[in-house]
Amino acid sequence: MKGEILYQKIAKTIAWQIKTGIWKPGDKLPSLRTISREYGTSLNTAIQAYYELEKEGFILASPKSGYFVNYKPLHLSAPTTTQPRIKYAAEENNDLISEVYRTIEDLSITRLSLGVPEDILLPIAKLNKELVRAMRSLPGSGTRYEDTQGSPKLRKYIARFTYNWNGLLSEDDIVTTSGASHAVSLALSATTQKGDTIAVESPVYFGLLQLANSMGLRVIELPTNPVTGVEPDALKKVLPQIKACILISNFSNPIGSCMPEEHKKAVVKMLADHHIPLIEDDLYGDVFFGNSRPSPCKAFDEEGLVLWCCSVSKTLAPGYRVGWIAPGKFKKEVLRQKNITLISTPPLNQETIANFMENDRYENHLRKLRQELHANSLHFVQSIIDYFPEETRIIHPQGGFMMWVELDKKVDTTKLYYQAMQQKISIAPGRMFTLQDQFNNCMRLSYGHQWTPILEERLKTLGEIIKKSM
Structure with a gap:
């Protein structure tokens, strides 16, 4: 009982310090051994105190890094659900x-x-080493064209990496691209024609709007909740008008929303029932702050109608322009469009990223x-x-x-x-x-x-x- 009272006292003291701003969000807290020494108590009591703080949402444990303040004051209001004109x-x-x-x-x-x-947040020195290794290993030091579908080695590692959202993809399901924007461009080319109408979130990444306008597509913006993303009921209302839908389902740019799994399932089924393709831009899915990666809509695709687009531009090497698409039933048309516009993605950059993905270094x-x-x-x-x-x-x-x-x-x-x-x-x-x-x-x-x-x-x-x- 005495130990229980002490760990609660320590937890209350630190919680008060966090609430009053002595410790601020993002600050690293003293180690468990330091807490044990400063309070003259056992290491187990210190662990119990931090467990109590973590349970109450005051701190967050980061493996091999320690404990950080995670307190979220309540006096800031959330942005409102957007209300664009649905036309x-x-x-x-x-x-x-x-x-x-x-x-x-x-x-x-x-x-x-x-x-x-x-x-400074990117492993540039390690990438440089892999770039040299790629130059030494590739035919012609990476100067030759490669198959239109892209590097088999990179596609293999991408397919393996989808285990963290239960993706059932093989390397043959994936086509490499010059970044995610190129992947989305190929997806739109494969699923729409000039004059067609597409649906997007609102607000949405401006590059998608520019791309749609350049292709002569009409855009309908949908009401979007800053926490849960696009409103499924709003999407349902415009289904008779649209030829395709584009969603940034996980941590959307710019609003930051993440669609709940039940919304993703509902949207995928709704679109599949009307044979409407979903182009999913999943650039940010791997940058999650919770316990596990949120699944993309592609995880619930049973008809091959979800074209899953991704890249390492936001996580590893923006300038390398290495991306990919899992186009489902539109693979043949995506390959045709890529062959027309690009022929081959740069082998050197792809090999460098594939090398870096070996041995869990990317994770x-x-x-x-x-x-x-x-x-x-x-x-x-x-x-x-x-x-x-x-x-x-x-x-x-x-x-x-x-x-x-x-x-x-x-x-x-x-x-x-x-x-x-x-x-x-x-x-x-x-x-x-x-x-x-x-x-x-x-x-x-x-x-x-x-x-x-x-x-x-x-x-x-x-x-x-x-x-x-x-």
Whole structure:
């Protein structure tokens, strides 16, 4: 009994320190041995105290890394479910998109707008070694064309890696691509024709909107919940109008939503009943903060109508442009389209990634990346609480590295972009992620950076700019 009282006392003390801000989200807590020594108690009592804190949601255990503060204050409201007009629109904002990405190589700018992890979070030195190894092993040192379907070695490792969501894919089910956007492009080419209508989430990654418009496709944006993703009932209403559907089902860009498994099953069945293909962009599924990877919609595909698209652009090597698609029953047409537009994906890059996937190195890297990004997300949440206006709405991210921020209606985030750029801070205004006149008071922030005092200071500055603009 005495030991039980002591571990509860330790847990209450640390919980109070977390609540009062002595320990902030993302901070690493003292080790179990340190707690044991400081409180003059047994290691088992320290373990019990941390178990109690973990059970109450105050801390999070990271294997081989220790314990981190995971406290989620309740005084921030969540963004609302989006309500786009469920009809065709085409008000693309190319000028704004070009402006935001115009200075992409300017290292003096804090790029909260850029949707890729910072270099320091990536295993660049290890990739360089595998690149040299690939040059030595490939015919012609990687200068030759390869089969249109792509590297058999890479396709084999990709198929193996789908075990973590019970994917029943073989290397023959997969076609390699030059990134996920290329995979989606091939999928659209294989399933639609100019003039067809497709359905997407709202907001949605601007690159998908640009691609659809360039192909002469009509786009219907669907109401989307910031936690659970696209509303299945809204999708049901537009089924007679659409030829295909595109979803970022796991940790959507930009809103960060993750569809519950029951929604994924319902959407896959609903579309299959109407013989409508689902193009699934699953770029962020491997960057989860929970106990296990959320399954993609492809896991519930019984008809071959889900075209699963993915890449390592957001997790390992953005510039390598290595992606893939499992096109189901559309494989023949996808290969035909790839042969027309590309012939062959670069063998050298594919071999490098395949080499890196050997011996669990990719999984080990992902584990570290997830820990870093989760800690970053907690730091961002706390900074928004500390420095942004009280009316700010956000969702605590459960994966990925995008944060959707909804501000007061008085704030125009397009104007905010230009104001913030004067302080060398780049954001992604919400208007970029829709073809309609909406999300003008929203923005996407990326927390794919190494957390530093300078980064916190930039968030503080951004908060001050927002307050002045109201």
